[in-house]
Amino acid sequence: MTKTSIRYLASLFFTAGILFAGSSVLAAPPDNFTATMVSAGMEMPMAQMGAKSRVENPAMKGLVTINLADAKKTIMLNTVNKTYFEQPIQDRGNAPDPYNPDVVFEKKKVGTDTIDGHPCIKYDATFYRKSQPGEKFRATLWEAEDLKGFTIQTEMSVPANPQYPGSGGKMVMKFKDVRLGAAKASMFAVPGDYRKVNSMPEVMGLGGMGNIEEMMKNLPKGQRPLKP
Helix, strand or coil: CHHHHHHHHHHHHHHHHHHHHHHCCCCCCCCEEEEEEEEECCCEEEEEEECEEEEEEECEEEEEEECCCCCEEEEEEECCCHHHHHHHECCCCCCCCCCCEEEEEEEEEEEEEEEEEEEEEEEEEEEEEECCHHHHHHHEEEEEHCCCCCCEEEEEEEECCCCCCCEEEEEEEEEEEEECCCCCCHCCCCCCCCCCCCCCHHCCCCHHHHHHHHHHHHHHHHHCCCCC
């Protein structure tokens, strides 16, 4: 296993919650829910409450990413070894956070559809930062009418990351097992008996190469880094 693969794993797991959860609830009226998010062949249990989101890692048991947009902080915690690591939210060139007051969001109805039995209104959406009006992001949204306008499916283009060959392109996110109003404040807080550590690999428990190899095997093929 190369250092590139280790960095890839750390980056993938740490930013999954930010990228997916932030984009999945663009302008959706319900802001408190739990669901299973499906994207890139992965199923991720997650929760949203206002500007807070929580995503469980599908490849490593116990690894959770919590994004606190209001506090501008991201926390990764491990429920197995009871450790956590936190750092300020970093702008990685991804789509802007919809909760940021600097973001302008516009959408236009383009039709109706049915997604997994849910009657939906389909929208074309555009969003951008007021401070960077020339950098616009576009997405297609399906809002479920029987779930109070919850965005049950999103399609958007994600910029490629030159550090990881094969990244970027169209991203499709779907949600199942949606439970409105089921998120609780405790889901987004670090338990009092957890120990703070100084790095992502440490909280991930990457103490041995065998652990890393096992996690790489659990990733969908499209999420695995290419060998140099």
